[in-house]
Amino acid sequence: MPADAEAIATFAPGVPPPAMTDNKATFVIEGEVGLLALVGLAQHADHLQIEYLVAGPTDPRGHIRTLVAFAEAAARTVDVRKVRLPPGTLPDDLAQSLGYVNGQKEISTGALARARDHLEAVGVPLMRDGTASPAQTLYYRGVWAAVALLIGLGSVSLAVFSGSRTTLLHIVAPALLCAITSVFAIWQIALTAVAARRRGGGVVPLLAVVAAAASVLAIGTLLYDRAVPALAELWNIYGGDEELGDLNLSVSADGTILYVDGSYGMGSEQAVRRMLEQNPKVREVVLSGPGGRMGAGFEISRMIRSRRLATRVETGCASACTIAFLGGVDRSIAPGAKLGFHQASFPGMSADDMFEANRDMKRFLTMSAGIAPDFAQRVLDTPGDSIWVPTPEELLAARVIKRLNR
Numbered sequence: 001m002p003a004d005a006e007a008i009a010t011f012a013p014g015v016p017p018p019a020m021t022d023n024k025a026t027f028v029i030e031g032e033v034g035l036l037a038l039v040g041l042a043q044h045a046d047h048l049q050i051e052y053l054v055a056g057p058t059d060p061r062g063h064i065r066t067l068v069a070f071a072e073a074a075a076r077t078v079d080v081r082k083v084r085l086p087p088g089t090l091p092d093d094l095a096q097s098l099g100y101v102n103g104q105k106e107i108s109t110g111a112l113a114r115a116r117d118h119l120e121a122v123g124v125p126l127m128r129d130g131t132a133s134p135a136q137t138l139y140y141r142g143v144w145a146a147v148a149l150l151i152g153l154g155s156v157s158l159a160v161f162s163g164s165r166t167t168l169l170h171i172v173a174p175a176l177l178c179a180i181t182s183v184f185a186i187w188q189i190a191l192t193a194v195a196a197r198r199r200g201g202g203v204v205p206l207l208a209v210v211a212a213a214a215s216v217l218a219i220g221t222l223l224y225d226r227a228v229p230a231l232a233e234l235w236n237i238y239g240g241d242e243e244l245g246d247l248n249l250s251v252s253a254d255g256t257i258l259y260v261d262g263s264y265g266m267g268s269e270q271a272v273r274r275m276l277e278q279n280p281k282v283r284e285v286v287l288s289g290p291g292g293r294m295g296a297g298f299e300i301s302r303m304i305r306s307r308r309l310a311t312r313v314e315t316g317c318a319s320a321c322t323i324a325f326l327g328g329v330d331r332s333i334a335p336g337a338k339l340g341f342h343q344a345s346f347p348g349m350s351a352d353d354m355f356e357a358n359r360d361m362k363r364f365l366t367m368s369a370g371i372a373p374d375f376a377q378r379v380l381d382t383p384g385d386s387i388w389v390p391t392p393e394e395l396l397a398a399r400v401i402k403r404l405n406r
Contacts, residue, residue, distance in 0.1 A: 004028070011035040012054040024051075027070060029063050037063035041071055047082035047104070048075040053089050061094060068098055073117040076109045083107060127187070129194045134208070137195035145185035149219065152181030156230050157353055160346055166237045166266075178227045182219055189215045230348030241265030241293070247272075255281040260300070264292030264320045269299035276303060284310040285328065291319020294344055294357075298364070301327030305368070312405070313337045318387055326369040331401045338389050339400065345384020354384075372398040 005017040008026070011034065018026040023043040029036040037055040041048060050071055055063045068083075075083050084104045085095065099105045107113070119125055123132030124140040132140070155174040162170060189212045196208030247262040249271060258275060276282060285304055291297065297320030304311060304327035311328025318340030325331060325339065333339065344357040351358075358380050365376035375390070375398035382388040395401045 007035055008038065011056070012038060012052075015040065015052050015054060027067065029066065031058070037067055039067040039071060041074060043078055043080070046080060047084050048078065048080050049084050049086075050089065051086065053085075064090065064094065065098065069120065072105075072107050073120065075107055076113055076117060079109060081107055081109055129191055129198070132195065134192070134196045134199050134204070138192050141188040141192045145188040145215075148181040148185045148188075149222070152178040153222070153226055156227050157349065159234060160230055160349060160353075161356075166234055168238060171231055171234050171238060174227075175231055178223065178231075182223060185219055186216050226348040226350075228348070230346065233347045237266055237293075241267075247289075249275045251275070251279050251282065255279050256283045258282045258285045260285060260287050260289070260324070262289045264289070264296035264300070264324075266293060266296065268292065268296040269303070272300050273303060276307065282307075282309065284312060285324075286312045286314060287317050287321050287325050288313065288315045289317060289321045291321045291340075294320050294323060294361075296320060297323035300324040301368075304328055313339060316340070323364075326365070326371070326400070332403050332405050333392070333395070333401055334405045339395060340387035340389050341379040342382040342384050342387055343380045370399055374398075375400065 002018060002020060004026075008015055008018060008028070015026075015038065018040075024041065026038060026040045028038040035056070036058055037053075037060070039053045040051040042051050043049075048071060050068070053064060053067060055061075055067075072083055075081070082104055083100075085100055087103060089095075090098070090100070095103075116126065119140075120130070122136070122140075123130040124137055126144075130137070152174075155177045159166075159170040159174045193205075193208045193212040197205040199205065247260065247264060247268045249261075250259045251257065252259070258272075258279065260272060301324045304324065308329050309327075310330035310332070311325045312332050312334070313325060314334040314337055316338045317325050318338075319342060322339050322341055343351075344354050344361050346354065346357075362376050362380055365371045365379060366373050375394070378388060378390075390398075390400070392401075392404055396404070
């Protein structure tokens with residue numbers, strides 16, 4: 001303001017007194033003992049002119065960068081896309097590092113640039129420490145870190161439940177996104193600790209460092225427990241399920257019984273389909289095995305039901321194998337045979353993540369397979385890492401089987 005003319009004249013004798021006009025203004029950085037830097041701006045129809053730029057001996061380049069960034073933010077505010085510098089205002093190397101060529105620079109006036117200006121104004125720049133209080137810094141950066149982690153982990157869930165054939169992109173894209181968002185979140189936590197240290201001595205900075213370390217450990221644990229197992233399983237699926245897919249298929253001598261033994265991997269349903277097409281006289285499917293991919297189990301179940309085949313278990317059938325078994329129009333088990341059930345699961349995915357999959361399973365159990373609702377609920381209440389083996393009486397009462405073979 002005009003009242004600052006004396007201080008400005010002392011700091012920069014060659015600079016004209018500040019003018020209070022509609023298109024000109026002078027802005028200063030003020031220190032404890034006086035001015036540290038100043039810039040004069042003039043608004044024109046198609047550009048903003050930096051008329052003078054002066055910095056004292058204390059961190060001159062840092063103050064110049066701050067004032068040039070402020071000038072560019074001011075240009076965005078008045079909606080002009082060009083900022084000009086008088087010749088010789090800045091050393092050539094500094095001007096080039098700031099993006100000025102032949103004394104001018106085209107600037108962005110989009111939403112992202114305005115958002116960046118806003119964060120600078122409130123003292124919480126996105127990727128560096130600012131001037132905001134520790135509490136305000138924690139609010140902003142805590143939200144950013146949480147959103148980043150949600151995006152990273154959400155991309156893993158999206159890849160798992162995409163419903164399409166697993167490709168390398170389903171693995172690489174979420175892995176990269178998880179890595180980038182995790183690094184971003186950790187950086188925001190570190191900047192929050194730096195802001196706490198700006199507050200000065202005492203116990204608060206120490207507590208901030210401890211909290212930051214705990215938060216970083218929590219992020220690592222979250223990635224290890226959720227992202228890593230899910231991505232590893234997607235990699236197994238992409239690689240052809242070498243640990244699964246050991247399905248053995250054979251047909252009785254008279255061609256009426258198909259024996260399906262082993263675990264279900266990706267493509268197991270195709271092998272069963274080929275076998276059924278090659279043996280049209282099959283009337284019963286005898287199943288055994290530890291299960292495997294639920295998707296394959298559902299496909300085999302649909303094949304069995306569409307052909308109105310009977311199903312039977314002579315030894316043991318669990319997990320996805322029971323899904324295939326429930327496709328039979330006439331279901332039975334031999335004395336001593338066991339059926340094992342549990343809810344749908346996927347490594348790294350929580351019960352909330354599997355909500356829709358288990359909702360579909362309940363619909364299948366009660367509507368397609370005709371099982372009693374309380375039995376279906378017991379299945380869904382059994383965690384994916386355990387097995388519930390009902391008694392023959394429970395199986396009969398819930399209509400899972402129609403009879404026990406003697």
